[in-house]
Amino acid sequence: MSFRRLASVLVLVVVWFASRVARAETWQAPIGGKAIALDGRVLCSTPSDWVAEPDGKAIRPPTSDDAIGRSVDVKIASSAAACATQSSTLTLVTTGRWATIDPSTSLFVDDARIELRGRGLRGTIVRWQIGDRSGEDRCVQPQPDPSGAEKCVVATARGLPADATLGNLWRMPAGSRAGADVVTFDAAARRVDHDAMLLHPARVVVSVLVPPDVTIDLAGGGTARIPLVHPEAVVGADCGATSCAVSGSAIVVGGLSSASSALPVRLRLAPRVLFQRGDAMDATPLVQVPVLPCGMSIASGDAIRSVDRSRVVVRVDARCAADAATLRWYGGGRALDVLSTTMANGAAYVLLALDRIESDEVIITATRGGLDASSVGQARTRTRSLPLPHATLSLVHGETIDFVPTNRWAAVGWAKMQEPGRLDLLPVEGVYDVGQRDGETLVRGEPGAAGFVALRFAWRVPTLPAPLSSTNLAIIDSPLQRPIHEASVPVALGTEKASQSIVELLCGRGLDEQRILPGTAARVPYDERDACRVVFHRERLSPDDGAQHLQLEVEVTRVDGQARPEAHVSQTIVLQAGNRPRDAWLKNILGQFDHVTVRVSHVHDSSDEKEEPSLQWGIVFGTGHFRLYGTTAIPTGLYRVSDAGHSGILSLNLGVLMRATWLDSQGHEGFLGLEAGVMGEGLANDKDASGNSLTQVAIVTGVGLSVPIANRSLATETSINLHAWFEYEISRDLGGEPGSPFGFVFGPSISIGNVGTNF
Numbered sequence: 001m002s003f004r005r006l007a008s009v010l011v012l013v014v015v016w017f018a019s020r021v022a023r024a025e026t027w028q029a030p031i032g033g034k035a036i037a038l039d040g041r042v043l044c045s046t047p048s049d050w051v052a053e054p055d056g057k058a059i060r061p062p063t064s065d066d067a068i069g070r071s072v073d074v075k076i077a078s079s080a081a082a083c084a085t086q087s088s089t090l091t092l093v094t095t096g097r098w099a100t101i102d103p104s105t106s107l108f109v110d111d112a113r114i115e116l117r118g119r120g121l122r123g124t125i126v127r128w129q130i131g132d133r134s135g136e137d138r139c140v141q142p143q144p145d146p147s148g149a150e151k152c153v154v155a156t157a158r159g160l161p162a163d164a165t166l167g168n169l170w171r172m173p174a175g176s177r178a179g180a181d182v183v184t185f186d187a188a189a190r191r192v193d194h195d196a197m198l199l200h201p202a203r204v205v206v207s208v209l210v211p212p213d214v215t216i217d218l219a220g221g222g223t224a225r226i227p228l229v230h231p232e233a234v235v236g237a238d239c240g241a242t243s244c245a246v247s248g249s250a251i252v253v254g255g256l257s258s259a260s261s262a263l264p265v266r267l268r269l270a271p272r273v274l275f276q277r278g279d280a281m282d283a284t285p286l287v288q289v290p291v292l293p294c295g296m297s298i299a300s301g302d303a304i305r306s307v308d309r310s311r312v313v314v315r316v317d318a319r320c321a322a323d324a325a326t327l328r329w330y331g332g333g334r335a336l337d338v339l340s341t342t343m344a345n346g347a348a349y350v351l352l353a354l355d356r357i358e359s360d361e362v363i364i365t366a367t368r369g370g371l372d373a374s375s376v377g378q379a380r381t382r383t384r385s386l387p388l389p390h391a392t393l394s395l396v397h398g399e400t401i402d403f404v405p406t407n408r409w410a411a412v413g414w415a416k417m418q419e420p421g422r423l424d425l426l427p428v429e430g431v432y433d434v435g436q437r438d439g440e441t442l443v444r445g446e447p448g449a450a451g452f453v454a455l456r457f458a459w460r461v462p463t464l465p466a467p468l469s470s471t472n473l474a475i476i477d478s479p480l481q482r483p484i485h486e487a488s489v490p491v492a493l494g495t496e497k498a499s500q501s502i503v504e505l506l507c508g509r510g511l512d513e514q515r516i517l518p519g520t521a522a523r524v525p526y527d528e529r530d531a532c533r534v535v536f537h538r539e540r541l542s543p544d545d546g547a548q549h550l551q552l553e554v555e556v557t558r559v560d561g562q563a564r565p566e567a568h569v570s571q572t573i574v575l576q577a578g579n580r581p582r583d584a585w586l587k588n589i590l591g592q593f594d595h596v597t598v599r600v601s602h603v604h605d606s607s608d609e610k611e612e613p614s615l616q617w618g619i620v621f622g623t624g625h626f627r628l629y630g631t632t633a634i635p636t637g638l639y640r641v642s643d644a645g646h647s648g649i650l651s652l653n654l655g656v657l658m659r660a661t662w663l664d665s666q667g668h669e670g671f672l673g674l675e676a677g678v679m680g681e682g683l684a685n686d687k688d689a690s691g692n693s694l695t696q697v698a699i700v701t702g703v704g705l706s707v708p709i710a711n712r713s714l715a716t717e718t719s720i721n722l723h724a725w726f727e728y729e730i731s732r733d734l735g736g737e738p739g740s741p742f743g744f745v746f747g748p749s750i751s752i753g754n755v756g757t758n759f
Contacts, residue, residue, distance in 0.1 A: 025088070025089070025090050025091065025181065025183070026071075026090075026091040026093060026177065026179065026181055026182045026183065027090060027091070027092055027093070027182075027183050027185065028092075028093035028094070028095050028175075028176055028177060028182060028183070028184055028185070029061045029092075029093075029094070029095065029184075029185040029186075029187075029189070030061065030094075030095050030096060030097045030098055030173055030185075030186065030187050031061055031062055031063055031064065031065065031067060031068060031094055031095070031096065031097060032061065032063045032097065032187065033060070033061045033185065033186070033187040033188070033189060034060070034187065034188055034189040035051075035053055035058040035059060035060040035189060036058060036059055036060070036061075036185055036189045037057065037058045037189070038057050038058060038059065038076055038090075040057070040078070041057070041076045041077060041078055042055075042056040042057055042076065042077060042078075042079060042080055042083075043056040043057075043059065043074060043075070043076055044074070044075035044076060044077050044080075044083035044087045045074050045075045046074075047059065047072045047074045047092060048072055049062045049067050049070060049072055049092075049094065050062060050072065050074075050092050050094075056080070059074075059092070061092075061094055062094050065096075067094040068094055068095060068096045068123070068174055068175040069093075069094065069095075069174070069175030070093075070094055070175075071091055071092060071093045071094070072091070072092050073089050073090070073091050073092075074089070074090050074092060075087040075088070075089060075090075076088055076089075076090050093175065093176070093177055093182075094175060095172075095173040095174060095175045095176045095184075096122075096123045096124075096173045096174030096175055097120055097173065097187065098120070098173050098186060098187065099116075099118055099119065099120040099121045099124045099171070099173070100118045100119045100120060101116060101117070101118040101124075101171060101199070102117040102118045102149060103202050104117045104202050105117055105118075105199070105201045105202055106201055106202065106203050106204075106205055107156070107160070107164070107169070107201035107203070107204045107205065108205045108207075108276075109160050109161075109162045109204060109205065109206050109230065110158075110206055110207040110208050111205075111207065112155060112156050112157060112158045112160075113153050113154065113155055113156060114126060114153070114154050114156050114169070114199075114201065115151060115152075115153055116139060116142075116150075116151070116152045116153075116154060116171075117145060117149055117150070117151050118149055118150060119149055119150055120150075121139045121142040121150045121152045122139060122140075122141075122142055122152075122174070123138055123139060123173070123174025123175065124138060124139045124152070124154075124171060124172070124173065124174060125137070125138045125171070125172040125173070125174065125176060126138070126139075126154045126156065126169060126170070126171055126172075126199065127169070127170045127171075127172060127178060128156050128157050128160065128168055128169055128170075129168050130157055130159055130160060130168065133157065135157055136172075136178075137154045137155040137156070138154065138174065139152035139154055140152075156169070161230070161232050162204045162206050162230040162232055162233035162270075162273055163204065163232045163233070163270070163273075164200060164201050164202075164203070164204045164271075164272045164273070165200070167195065167198045167200075169198065169199040169200075169201070170194070170197045170198055170199055171197055171199045172184075172197060184197070201272075202272065203272050203273070203274055204233070204272060204273045204274070205273075205274050205275075205276050205281070206229075206230050206233055206269075206273065206274070206275055206276070207275070207276050207277075208229045208230075209228060209229055209230060209233070209234065209267060209275060209285065209287060210226055210227065210228060210229060210287055210289065211227060211229060213363055213378070214226055214227060214289055214290075215289065215290045215291070215292045215375070215378045216253065216256065216263055216289055216290065216291045216292065217292050217294075217295050217296070217377070217378070223252070223253065223254050223256065224252075224253045224256060225250040225251070225252055225253070226244075226250055226251040226253060226265065226289055227249060227250045228246075228249055228250055228251065231246070231248065231249040231250070232270070233269055233270050233273045234246055234251075234267050234268070234269060234270070235268050235269065235270050236267070236268035237251045237265055237266065237267050237268070238265070238266040238268075239253060239263060239264070239265050239266075240264060240266075241255075242254070242255050242256060242263060243255050244265065251265065253265075256291065261290065261291055261374060262288045262289060262290050262291055263288070263289045263290075263291055264286055264287070264288055265286070265287045265288075265289055266284060266285075266286050266287075267284065267285055267286075267287060268283075268284055269283050269284065269285070290375055292375055292376055292377045292378055293319065293320065293376055293377070294316060294317065294319060294320035294366065294376045294377030295316070295317035295319065295320075295377065296314055296315065296316055296317070296364075296366060296377040296378060296379040297314070297315050297379050298312060298313070298314060298315075298364075298379050298380070298381035299313045299314065299315040299349060299461075299464060300312050300313035300421075300461050300464060300468075300473055301381070301419070301420055301421055301461060302381055302382050302383060302384040303354060303357060303362050303381050303382075303383045303384075304383070304384065304385070304386055304459055304473065304474035305356075305357045305358055305359070305383040305384065305385055306356070306357075306358060306385050307356065307386070307474045307475065307476055308355065308356050308475075309353075309355065309356075309472075309474065309475050310353075310354040310355060310356065310357055310473070310474050311339070311351060311352065311353060311354065311471065311472065311473040311474065312351075312352050312354055312362070312364070312381065312473065313349050313350065313351050313352075313461070313464055313468055313471075313473070314329075314349070314350045314352060314364055314366075314379050315347055315348070315349055315379075316347060316348040316349075316350060316366075316377065317347055318346040318347055320348075320376060320377065321343065321346060321347050321348035322348075323368075324341055324348035324350055325338075325341045325348075326368075326369050327350075327366040327367065327368065327369065327376065327377075328366070328367045328368070328369055328373075329350070329352055329364060329365070329366055329367075330364070330365045330366075330367065331352070331354060331362055331363065331364040331365070332354075332357065332359065332362065332363075336352045336353060336354065336364070337352065337353040338350060338351070338352060339351040339352065339353055340468075340471075342465060342467070342468055344465035345465070349464065349465060349468055351468060351471060352364065357383060359383060360382065360383055361380060361381070361382055361383065362380065362381055362382075362383055363378065363379075363380045364378065364379050364380070364381075365377070365378045366378070386423075386459060386474065386476050387415075388476070388478065388479045389414045389415070389423055389455070389457050389476065389478050390414065390415070390478065390479070390480070391412050391413065391414040391425075391455050391478055391480075392412070392413045392414070393410045393411070393412055393413075393443065393482070394410060394411050394413070395408070395410055395411075395487065395489060399489075401487065402482065402483075403482050403483045403484065403485055403487075404432050404443060404444075404445045404449075404453060404455075404482050404483070404484045405444065405445060405485070405486065405487030405546070406444070406445035406446065406447060406448075406449055406484060406485060406486050406487075407486045407487055407543055407544055407545075407546050408444065408487055408489070408544040408545075408546070409435060409437070409442040409443070409444045410442065410443055410444065410487070411440045411441070411442055412425055412440075412441045412442065412443050412455070413441075414457075420461050420462070420463045421459055421460065421461045421473075422459075422460060422461075422462065423457040423458070423459060423460075423476075424441075424457065424458050424460050425441050425443065425455060425456070425457055425458075426456045426457060426458050426472070426475070428453065428456055430446055430449070431445070431446060431449050431453050431484070432444060432445045432446060432449065432453065432484070433445075433446060443455070445484040445485075449484045450484055450485065451483070451484060452481040452482060452483050452484070453481065453482060453484055454477040454478045454479070454480065454481050454482070455477070455478040455480075455482070456475060456476075456477050456478075457475070457476050457477070457478070458472035458473075458474070458475055459472070459473045459474040459475075459476065460472065460473060461473065486546045486547060487546045488545075488546040488547050488548065488549060489544070489545050489546055490548065490602045491541070491545050491548060493550075493600060493602075493614065493615045494518050494615045498515055500540065501537065501540075502536070502537050502540055502541065502548075502575075503534065503535070503536055503537070503550075503600050503615055504516075504534070504535045504537070505518070505532070505533075505534055505535070505598055505617045505619075506532070506533055506535055507522075507524050507528055507531055507532040507533075507619070508524075508528055508531050508532075509531050512528075516532075516617050516619060517617075518615045518616055518617050519616065519617075520617075520618070521618045521619075521620065521665070522617070522618065522619045522620070523619075523620050523622070523623050523665065524619050524620070524621050524623075525621070525622075525623050526592050526593075526621045526622050526623075528621075529586070529589040529594075529621045530585075530589075532585070532586040532589075532596075532619065533583045533584060533585045533586065534552065534583070534584040534586070534598060534600065535581050535582070535583055535584075536550070536573065536575050536581055536582040536583075536584070537581045538575060538576065538577060538578035538579070538580065538581055538582060539577075539578060539579055539580060539581060541575065541576065541577040541578075542577060543577045545577070546576075547574050547575070547576050548574070548575040548576070548602070549572065549573075549574055549575075549602065549603040550572070550573045550574075550575055550600055550601065550602060550603065551570070551571070551572055551573075551599075551600070551601050551602070551603050552569060552570075552571045552572075552573055552584060552598075552599075552600055553569065553570050553571075553597075553598070553599040553600075553601075554567065554568065554569035554586065554596065554597070554598050554599075555567075555568055555596070555597045556568070556588060556589060556594055556595070556596050556597075557594070557595045557597075558591055558594060558595075558714070559591060559592065559593040559594065559595070559622075559666065559667045559668065559712065559713040559714065560711055560712040560713060560714055561712075564588060564590065564594070566588050567587065567588030567589070567590075567596075571584075572603060586598070589621050591714070592621070592622045592624070592667060592713075592758060593620055593621065593622035593666060593667025593668075593713065594620075594621050594622075595618065595619070595620050595621075595666070596617075596618070596619045596620075596621065597616065597617070597618050598616065598617045598618075598619070599614065599615070599616045599617075600614065600615045600616075601614030601615070602614065620665065620666060620667065622667045622758065624663050624667070624758025624759055625662060625663055625758075625759065626660065626661070626662055626663060626758065626759040627660070627661055627662075627663050627669055627756055627757070627758050627759070628658065628659070628660045628756050628757060628759070629658070629659055629669075629754050629755055629756020629757070630656060630657065630658050630659070630753065630755050630756055631656075631657055631659060631717070631719075631751045631752065631753040631754055631755070632654075632655070632656055632657075632751060632752050632753050633653075633654070633655050633656070633657050633677070633679070633721065633723075633749045633750070633751045634653065634654055634749055634750050634751070634752075635650070635653040635655075635679070635721075635723065635747055635748065635749035636651065636652060636653070636747070636748065636749065636750075637649060637650075637651060637747050637748060638650040638653055638681065638723075638745045638746065638747035638749075639745065639746060639747055640681070640694065640727070640743050640744070640745045641743055641744045641745070642739065642740050642742065642743030642744070643739050643740040645692055645738070645739050646692065646694065646732075646739040646740065646743070647743070648686065648687075648694055649686065650681045650682045650686055650694060650745065650747075651682075651684045651686055652682070652683045652684040652686075653679055653680060653681045653682070653683060653749070654679070654680045654683060655677055655678055655679030655680055655700070656677050656678055657675050657676065657677035657679075657700075657704075657751070658675070658676050658677055658756075659673045659674070659675050659704065659706070659756075660673055660674045660675075661673030661674070661706075663758060667713055667758075668712065668713055669706070669708075669713060669754075671705055671706060671707060672703065672704075672705055672706075673703070673704055673706060674702075674703060675700070675701065675702055675703060675704040675723065675725070676699075676700065676701040676702075677699075677700055677701075678697065678698070678699055678700075679697075679698050679699075679700050679725075679727070680695075680696075680697055681694065681695065681696050681697070681698055681727075681729075681745070682694035682695035682696060683695060692738075692739070696729040696731045696732050697729065697730055697731040698727040698728060698729040698730065698731075698743075698745075699727065699728045699730060700723075700725035700726070700727045700745065701725060701726055702723065702724050702725035702726055703723075703724055704721050704722065704723045704724070705721060705722040705723075706719045706720075706721045706751065707719055707720050707721070711754075713754060714754060715753065715754055715755055716752070716753070716754075717751075717752075717753065717754035718750070718751070718752050719750070719751045720748065720749075720750055720751075721748060721749045721750070721751055722746075722747070722748050722749075723745070723746060723747060723748075723749060724744075724746045725744070725745050725746070726742070726743075726744055727742070727743050727744070727745050728741055728742055729741040729742075729743070
């Protein structure tokens with residue numbers, strides 16, 4: 001099947017399915033109303049409350065009050081035949097009877113209520129909408145009115161405009177619904193348009209026209225703006241000798257003077273708008289606005305809320321600067337403490353203690369002292385919360401740490417704010433101190449301090465005049481508690497200069513003392529084995545370096561390469577600054593040419609991927625170049641070359657040899673050596689071709705090739721050898737036996753033993 005044919009089939013299926021789905025409608029009508037025509041459609045089902053006309057083309061609402069607010073669903077279709085295939089759902093809602101609303105309805109904007117007057121008000125719903133906000137309330141218990149009608153108070157939303165011509169209030173019968181798909185009918189079965197249900201109050205009543213804390217500041221040069229709470233309700237203003245006019249949402253005042261402490265403003269309200277003062281209603285109310293002679297402003301910016309010690313700086317202009325110290329200050333309904341007063345550039349800067357504040361705005365008012373407690377100035381500012389400072393600590397070489405060190409300075413970093421104010425780190429007495437270096441802020445724990453601490457910051461405004469520029473306007477702690485302890489900074493253990501090395505390896509005493517250089521193979525006489533030591537120079541450490549956790553490892557191997565387990569050392573050493581060095585002596589060096597490996601390193605921290613400094617030395621305890629030693633030899637298969645009657649194979653031989661050979665730097669003998677000794681030959685009763693016995697005692701001398709196979713260079717050394725000797729058979733010569741006592745023998749052997757000395 002092609003894609004186009006498949007798409008056509010899918011469209012047909014969707015159309016068929018859509019024709020089977022009921023199209024939802026909602027109709028609402030009051031109880032006892034006339035029958036409502038179904039617009040050419042017929043009922044497919046009988047409703048439980050509503051009454052269907054005989055032809056099924058109209059339906060009548062219930063007559064009982066119990067049905068108010070109930071809804072039922074019925075099926076309707078274009079004809080009775082279509083009920084089985086093309087029916088749709090119609091929701092029927094029963095409402096209360098429509099109330100009669102008198103024109104004398106009043107909307108009290110600032111009280112968020114509307115007073116309905118009329119008849120049949122019980123259950124009447126008042127709906128309101130402001131922008132994207134909407135809501136409703138209903139009349140629960142209407143009260144009788146002296147005129148014989150009913151009166152009912154219904155709640156509305158705060159913020160409704162004080163304009164009776166705006167369509168933002170609707171009245172609806174009890175039990176009704178709201179929605180774009182809802183069709184409303186009256187008792188005569190007529191459709192009612194949504195705008196026909198608009199509620200237009202006969203009058204709009206306001207109780208506040210200007211903010212209660214509004215003042216006029218003469219520091220503005222004779223002009224001021226008085227903000228209006230309901231600018232849509234005010235169409236004009238009269239300030240007597242002073243000029244004023246309504247402009248937008250404020251009254252612009254010009255030509256002010258300090259002759260009066262208040263400015264009377266007569267306001268003209270829009271038609272059908274009244275101002276309520278007590279029980280009196282006024283269309284042209286008089287408002288008294290205080291005139292403040294002292295210009296004041298908040299010089300420290302937004303006040304900081306949600307902290308215990310919030311401060312603010314108020315600037316008093318030159319007109320009242322001289323009297324700033326005698327003024328009394330109030331904010332948030334209470335008196336404020338004056339912490340200091342600073343004069344700068346002709347103005348006075350007053351530091352006030354707000355303590356803890358939680359409101360979004362702070363209004364500070366200044367009054368005269370003594371009997372005259374009139375207000376002379378006012379300043380206001382917004383409040384804000386400071387973000388919690390997240391600080392990072394690092395040592396001078398850039399290593400980030402998570403604690404406050406007590407033995408050295410650590411650099412502190414935190415996010416800087418792009419505004420006049422800034423956060424500065426504060427010291428905490430007895431816990432940590434704060435310093436500066438090259439523009440960086442440093443912190444260092446006090447000696448002996450321990451436990452955990454949160455770094456403390458102060459909010460300051462550097463643009464304020466001194467000394468207020470360094471005044472703490474708020475104090476806030478970091479959310480992270482950090483431990484306080486000593487910082488251990490791994491130092492270089494060894495240098496080329498002996499006087500600067502922290503760790504050294506020395507051998508010998510007095511004038512013969514030898515400094516072993518790390519990384520080289522040193523040779524030390526065997527008899528000085530007990531005079532070698534690792535020296536830890538505590539006196540060369542700085543207290544800023546902290547405790548150095550070092551690992552000392554010593555390994556001793558014999559000349560044959562086997563380790564001496566009893567000499568192994570693996571020890572952690574904690575090195576701190578002190579007056580005298582510490583010595584660690586090398587022990588269990590038991591044999592010539594023992595090889596000692598000494599390694600000193602910083603204890604590795606698994607969380608730190610950096611490679612720590614370390615030192616390593618290698619020493620061979622032996623300085624000989626030649627060795628003379630004795631060994632036993634068991635030659636097998638020697639061949640003797642002599643006179644014709646005494647030549648042949650000597651199958652079993654046994655003797656003692658002295659061997660001289662050279663030594664390498666590790667104390668190992670050379671393979672080739674000079675040999676001499678006494679040998680018993682032909683011990684297996686070997687005979688020559690004539691049947692003569694070859695068993696003799698001979699003195700041999702010559703050369704030998706020796707290859708150790710076990711315990712090399714030790715007393716129990718075992719080797720395989722190849723010899724070439726000249727011999728003198730002393731037993732043949734002394735016994736007078738026939739044949740020549742001189743001969744040449746060669747062949748292999750096995751030798752056991754290595755007892756001798758080095759030169």
